[in-house]
Each structure stands twice: as structure tokens, then as C-alpha cells.
Amino acid sequence: MVSPVSEERRLDIIEREVPLSGFTTWNVGGPARYFCEPESLEQLRQAMTFADEFELETEFLGNGSNLLVPDEGFDGLAVRLGPSFGNVENDGNLIKASAGTPLYKLADVANKAGSSCFNFLTGIPGTVGGGLVMNAGAFGSEISDYLANLTYLDPPGEVHEVSQEDIRYNYRSSPFQGTSDKIILEAEFELNQDESQPDMSEILELRREKFPYSNPSAGSVFKNPTEAEMTAGQLLDEVGAKGFSVGDAAVSHQHANFILNKGHATAKNIQKAIDILRDRVYKEFGVTLVTEIVVI
Numbered sequence: 001m002v003s004p005v006s007e008e009r010r011l012d013i014i015e016r017e018v019p020l021s022g023f024t025t026w027n028v029g030g031p032a033r034y035f036c037e038p039e040s041l042e043q044l045r046q047a048m049t050f051a052d053e054f055e056l057e058t059e060f061l062g063n064g065s066n067l068l069v070p071d072e073g074f075d076g077l078a079v080r081l082g083p084s085f086g087n088v089e090n091d092g093n094l095i096k097a098s099a100g101t102p103l104y105k106l107a108d109v110a111n112k113a114g115s116s117c118f119n120f121l122t123g124i125p126g127t128v129g130g131g132l133v134m135n136a137g138a139f140g141s142e143i144s145d146y147l148a149n150l151t152y153l154d155p156p157g158e159v160h161e162v163s164q165e166d167i168r169y170n171y172r173s174s175p176f177q178g179t180s181d182k183i184i185l186e187a188e189f190e191l192n193q194d195e196s197q198p199d200m201s202e203i204l205e206l207r208r209e210k211f212p213y214s215n216p217s218a219g220s221v222f223k224n225p226t227e228a229e230m231t232a233g234q235l236l237d238e239v240g241a242k243g244f245s246v247g248d249a250a251v252s253h254q255h256a257n258f259i260l261n262k263g264h265a266t267a268k269n270i271q272k273a274i275d276i277l278r279d280r281v282y283k284e285f286g287v288t289l290v291t292e293i294v295v296i
Helices: 041-053 103-112 129-136 200-210 232-239 269-285
Strands: 014-019 032-034 056-058 074-081 086-090 096-098 147-151 159-163 181-192 249-251 259-261
Touching: 014 232, 032 041, 041 074, 041 147, 041 181, 056 129, 074 249, 086 103, 096 103, 103 129, 129 181, 232 269, 259 269
Parallel strands: 032 074, 056 074
Antiparallel strands: 014 032, 086 096, 096 181, 147 159, 147 181, 249 259
């Protein structure tokens, strides 16, 4: 049973009942029982100790670009790394980036160092930490392709460094998903100077042509199934998903794997749409779609 946390024992960095809708790209979700935006490793350690002491579930928000927070909120500690965790620097053929660094900033620094290897991340509204947790990718590339090593924090507060070879990365997944036992702090990447990807502006234009940006969304809802020849978007298109809606949660007419918030969608609307669409695809093709977004 979760112990009640007295006001006297709460840390100054911990806030109460903070709405999470403003921290997700879907703009939905209720309040977090506790919220913290640490600006240093020590503050992050304090927040983790706080969560451990009072047996609180912990959720890291990143940029909130792949999260569905329930309407009733989150009865735990929500953590969003502060701006001080957004540092990135280039040293020869290496780039070191803190977990809170926006993905577009990683691509920009790589470009200035003469490499286009991270251009595929252009337009993905996430952070380096979140990208490494989800193994973010596009246009045939994944962020783990260029990872040299990373450091993470464990619950006792110890910092560990591991190399890419010691991490089991798969398509849109990593050992860091679904756990707060390994909190990514920063990562070091090797630049591929020989790789030539389209310019960042060109990739952004391609994204605008292919994906909807007119309404709040969380990007692709489902992962592409490995057991099918069609992508998740194609499967959804085949079952008539485009234009389908539950309340203000509507599937984009432009891309069937995007669920948009048309104004006043609730998390319940979005979840119901996800369940119905998954069921349609299974009945038609025998394929069970797995969500790429994280449902708290």
C-alpha cells in the first residue's frame, strides 16, 4: 500500500496534482499525483529516493510525444528532465548528448560536424533519452545504429556506463522500456561521415507531405508488424480506418496510423479508437497490431 506523503516531508522540487495534458503532444490526460522537473543529477536522485520511500510508480515523460495519459491522471511521480539535461557537444567524430536533448538538436549538431547521419530524426518531437528508450527511427535508420555508449542511473543512485554491444536493441524497443530501474542520463554517438541522407529541410518537407501536423497527435500509433508484408498504416487503410472517429479522436485522412485530437478528445476516446482499430485489423488479416505509443 502506498504510504501517504505529508506536506512536511515532501521535497521542494516535488509538485502536487500537475496536469499532464500540457506535457503530451496529444494534449490529453489528467494530473500526476506528484511531478518533478529535476535540474541536476542530485535532484534526480532525490526524486527517485522520494518515489522509492513512498512506493510510488515513476513515469518519465520525455517530450510526451508517444504517451497516452488516462483522463483520471497518474497516481505516481511523473518526471520531466529540466533544461540542464539538454546539453549536446561535438568532439571530433563523437557527439555526447544529455537525455533531455531534443532529437532535432542532435541532428543539427551532427550536420555542423559534417555528418548527415541523424537527419532521419528531423521532425520527430522527442528527446535523446526517449529516442533511446523507444529506439526511434525513420527512413530505414534507427538511433541505436550510431550509439557508442550510454550512462544510466539505477534506483540506489549509482551511475553506470554500458556500450552499445551490451544493449539488446530491436525494432522500436529496448531494455529501458517499461522500467524506471535504468534512467538514461546521457549518450555518446559515433558520427558516420560517409553517410549521405537528404537535407534536414528536405526530410521535414517529406514528413509534412506524408504525415498530418494540423492537429495534436502522438505520431504513429502502432508499430509495423514484422509478420505482415504491409505496414501498420497500410493495414489500417485496408480496413477503412481513415476518417474513423470516437468523439474528437479521429484517424487522419492523410495517414491511417495517426489518431488526431480534433479539439476535445479524451484519453478514453483515443484508447477506444485504438482498441477498435486493432480489432478490425485482427479480424481482417489475423495480425495483432502492437502500439508504438506508451499507455500509462
